[in-house]
Each structure stands twice: as structure tokens, then as C-alpha cells.
Amino acid sequence: MSFDDPIAALATYASHPSVSADPSYAEGMVAAREHVTRLLGDLGFAVEVIETPMHPILLATRGDPTWPHLIIYGHYDVQPADPFDLWTTPPFEPVVRGGRLYGRGVADNKGPQIVHMTALARVLAKNPELPLRITYLIEGEEEVGSPSFKGFLEQYKDRLDAEMVLVSDTGSPNPEQIVITTGLRGLVALEARFKGPRMDLHSGVHGGPVFNPLRAVSEVCASLHDDQGNVNVPGFYDDVSEPADWERKELLKMPQTEEDYLDFIGSPAFKSSPRYNALESVRFGPTLEFNGIGGGYQGKGSKTVIPSESFVKITCRLVPNQSEEKIAALVKAAISDRCPEEVTVDVEVTGGGDPYVVIPPGKPGSRGDEPELLKRAFDATERAIEESFGVSPIYMREGGSIPIIGDLKQVAGLDSLLVGLFTPADNLHAPDESFHLGIMEKATTAFEAIFKKLSGSS
Numbered sequence: 001m002s003f004d005d006p007i008a009a010l011a012t013y014a015s016h017p018s019v020s021a022d023p024s025y026a027e028g029m030v031a032a033r034e035h036v037t038r039l040l041g042d043l044g045f046a047v048e049v050i051e052t053p054m055h056p057i058l059l060a061t062r063g064d065p066t067w068p069h070l071i072i073y074g075h076y077d078v079q080p081a082d083p084f085d086l087w088t089t090p091p092f093e094p095v096v097r098g099g100r101l102y103g104r105g106v107a108d109n110k111g112p113q114i115v116h117m118t119a120l121a122r123v124l125a126k127n128p129e130l131p132l133r134i135t136y137l138i139e140g141e142e143e144v145g146s147p148s149f150k151g152f153l154e155q156y157k158d159r160l161d162a163e164m165v166l167v168s169d170t171g172s173p174n175p176e177q178i179v180i181t182t183g184l185r186g187l188v189a190l191e192a193r194f195k196g197p198r199m200d201l202h203s204g205v206h207g208g209p210v211f212n213p214l215r216a217v218s219e220v221c222a223s224l225h226d227d228q229g230n231v232n233v234p235g236f237y238d239d240v241s242e243p244a245d246w247e248r249k250e251l252l253k254m255p256q257t258e259e260d261y262l263d264f265i266g267s268p269a270f271k272s273s274p275r276y277n278a279l280e281s282v283r284f285g286p287t288l289e290f291n292g293i294g295g296g297y298q299g300k301g302s303k304t305v306i307p308s309e310s311f312v313k314i315t316c317r318l319v320p321n322q323s324e325e326k327i328a329a330l331v332k333a334a335i336s337d338r339c340p341e342e343v344t345v346d347v348e349v350t351g352g353g354d355p356y357v358v359i360p361p362g363k364p365g366s367r368g369d370e371p372e373l374l375k376r377a378f379d380a381t382e383r384a385i386e387e388s389f390g391v392s393p394i395y396m397r398e399g400g401s402i403p404i405i406g407d408l409k410q411v412a413g414l415d416s417l418l419v420g421l422f423t424p425a426d427n428l429h430a431p432d433e434s435f436h437l438g439i440m441e442k443a444t445t446a447f448e449a450i451f452k453k454l455s456g457s458s
């Protein structure tokens with residue numbers, strides 16, 4: 001059986017180079033997909049390969065329509081492995097070293113998938129008729145932004161009449177302390193282009209009367225924060241819902257202080273809105289960041305030029321209950337209003353997603369009308385992690401964004417239980433990615449208990 005040796009199952013899975021961003025890895029994508037199809041088939045799932053404009057999504061099901069229905073999400077694609085020469089051993093030839101399995105994709109996200117599947121295999125071996133309906137959604141475009149996923153959800157909505165989603169594609173601070181992620185920030189991406197003279201001009205012949213587009217972009221950007229560190233866009237904070245007291249307290253359990261964090265970043269000091277300390281700010285606060293500013297001469301030495309245009313790329317991270325569309329409109333208006341009249345500006349919204357939060361059932365601020373399976377899942381997970389790892393999980397919002405979690409909520413009305421199984425030491429998206437075998441073993445034991453509880457057996 002494939003799951004008697006889970007490390008070998010993971011090593012084989014990770015040996016298929018499924019790099020979704022690079023078309024030269026098309027064969028690796030097929031091989032990884034076929035590998036998961038086989039694994040799910042061994043577990044008794046009926047697997048369908050759903051075509052998309054890019055990489056197919058695997059939709060696999062087991063169980064009776066009358067049973068409680070759980071969706072498990074994962075992705076079979078991985079990040080590119082470059083630069084190859086920084087890997088200690090080749091990225092697609094997984095090997096165990098010092099209690100870790102090394103290889104591209106072993107932590108993000110193939111390892112966590114093997115954890116779920118191995119746990120399920122063990123539960124099903126003892127109880128093949130386990131009364132839990134499970135739908136697996138394993139996509140191949142996560143590392144390129146999941147462009148086909150939302151359309152897929154809309155098209156297959158009637159197959160997704162579940163009570164919740166289980167995802168292990170988030171992080172925990174270290175192998176001893178598991179985090180259950182309860183919120184993700186949303187995103188708005190914009191690009192503003194400032195235009196002045198028709199063409200680049202000689203700064204001696206024309207310097208003086210011409211308003212330089214680089215000055216325009218600088219003045220507008222400088223206006224977008226106030227002296228205290230708040231985002232200076234009218235209405236920006238209007239819909240922000242502040243975290244509950246228990247969430248701020250939960251943060252104190254994290255094994256990291258503001259000083260550790262500053263030390264890790266290496267900046268001389270932090271500056272965040274006075275509403276939040278630095279550790280709160282990355283989880284509970286909304287932001288406006290400049291990701292790139294440009295225009296004019298960027299080469300060596302000097303060039304006496306007044307550039308014809310300049311640009312800035314901006315992203316905002318959003319928190320509950322801010323809306324992607326509303327914030328995009330506010331920022332766009334602020335930039336247009338503040339653009340000096342001697343130049344023109346064109347602001348384009350290039351992407352985004354709404355924030356997501358799930359307050360654990362029973363905690364202050366929770367909905368109260370959560371589906372039975374979701375309640376059972378949070379309860380079972382807290383106990384199983386406690387038992388298997390010896391420490392209770394921490395409930396924590398994360399600063400990043402996973403658009404598919406918001407899509408599942410928006411399209412199918414589903415909340416997600418996000419159990420973090422990778423850690424910073426796993427080097428996600430970087431050379432020498434690895435998966436901690438201790439986490440793998442303990443988490444597998446925990447998920448065995450979780451699947452049993454979800455089916456109503458103990």
C-alpha cells in the first residue's frame with residue numbers, strides 16, 4: 001500500500017518536477033498529477049481530471065451524499081527550483097538529511113498532502129465505511145496565482161455542497177508550536193503612471209518651466225502616509241474591524257518578541273500605525289506599500305534628462321471588513337486628486353482579493369451558526385494537536401493572502417480550517433526546501449484522530 005511508508009510516498013511525489021510557471025516542465029506536471037491520482041485511487045476515491053485553460057484540477061470524491069461533507073484543498077504544483085547551484089542536493093531527487101526530507105515542493109505543498117492522505121489511509125484501513133464524505137480539490141496553478149480556480153468553483157458549485165474546507169498550506173513558527181490560521185489579509189494592487197512632456201527632454205534646454213513627472217510621483221507617494229505612520233487616504237480605515245481582545249492575547253503566546261522581529265528584519269527601527277504594535281500590525285492592520293517606483297535614467301553615471309513619464313506600483317493589504325473594490329476606488333481617487341495639474345495620471349487596478357477571517361466557533365466574535373462539521377473540526381483539531389504535539393495550537397491571523405480561501409467563501413460559502421504544517425526553517429520558495437519529519441509524523445497522528453472525530457466516531 002502506498003502509505004505504509006509515507007516518506008517514500010512523499011519522495012516519489014516530490015521527484016516529479018511540477019513547476020507550473022515554466023512550460024518546459026509540462027511532463028513533470030502530468031507525472032505529479034498522475035501520482036496524486038494513483039494515491040487518491042488507492043484510498044478509494046473516484047478521481048476526475050478537470051481541464052482548465054492552463055493546468056487541470058483534480059476533483060476526487062468518496063462517500064455517501066447523506067454523510068457530513070468535507071473538502072480538502074491542496075496543490076500539486078511547485079515553485080521553480082532556480083538557482084539550482086544553491087541546492088545541497090538536486091531539488092527533484094528528494095533525500096533525507098538530519099530529520100528532514102529535502103526537495104522542491106516537499107513542504108509547499110506535497111508533504112502536508114501526504115500527511116492528510118496517510119492519516120486517512122490509516123483510518124480507512126480500520127474502518128473502510130467511515131461515514132465521512134470527502135471531496136479533494138488539488139489544483140496545479142497555486143504558485144502562479146490560481147487563475148482558473150474561481151471559475152472552476154463557479155462551474156462545479158453544485159458538487160461543493162460541503163460544510164467546510166481543510167487546508168494545510170500555511171505556516172507555524174517552529175516544529176513544536178502549531179498555528180491554526182484564522183485570518184488572511186486581502187489585497188489590492190494598483191499601478192499609477194504620471195505623464196508630463198511628450199518626450200524625454202534636455203534638463204538644461206528645458207529645465208525650469210517643465211514639471212518633472214518624477215517630482216509628481218514623489219509628491220503623491222509622500223502624501224499617502226501621515227507623520228505617525230497611518231495610511232493617509234480618506235476613508236481607508238472606515239470599515240476596519242479591530243481584532244478581539246482574545247486575539248491580541250493569543251499573539252503573546254507566539255515565540256517571538258518585537259525585538260526578535262526587528263533583529264530578523266535588520267531595519268534600524270519599526271514604524272507602524274499607532275493603532276498596532278509591530279507584531280499586531282502585520283496581522284491585524286491594513287497597509288499601503290510602494291513595491292516599485294521608476295522613471296528617468298537608471299543607468300550608470302548621470303544623464304541630464306527630464307523624463308516624459310514616471311510610475312509607481314502599489315499594493316494594499318486589507319483586513320476584515322475592508323472591501324477590495326472600495327479600497328481600490330479610494331486609493332485611486334486620492335492619487336488622482338493629488339496629482340499636480342501640470343502632469344496627468346492614469347491609475348490602473350491590476351489585481352486583488354478580499355480579506356478572510358474565521359473566528360473559531362465558541363470564541364468571542366464567532367458567528368454562532370457555524371455548520372456542525374466546522375465546530376467539530378476546530379474542537380477535534382485543538383485536542384488532537386494538544387495530544388500529538390504536547391502543546392495547544394495558537395489561533396493566529398496571518399499577514400499574507402491566499403485568494404482561493406476567499407474564493408471558497410465567496411462562491412461556495414465555505415469556511416476553512418487552516419492547520420499550518422510548514423515552518424520558516426523549511427525554506428519555502430527557496431533553495432534547500434525541506435519538510436520536518438517530526439512534524440510529518442506528529443501531524444499524521446493528529447489528523448488520524450481528527451478524521452475519526454469528523455466522521456462521528458472516536
Ligand SMILES: [Zn+2]
Binds near residue numbers: 108142169
Ligand atoms: Zn502552497
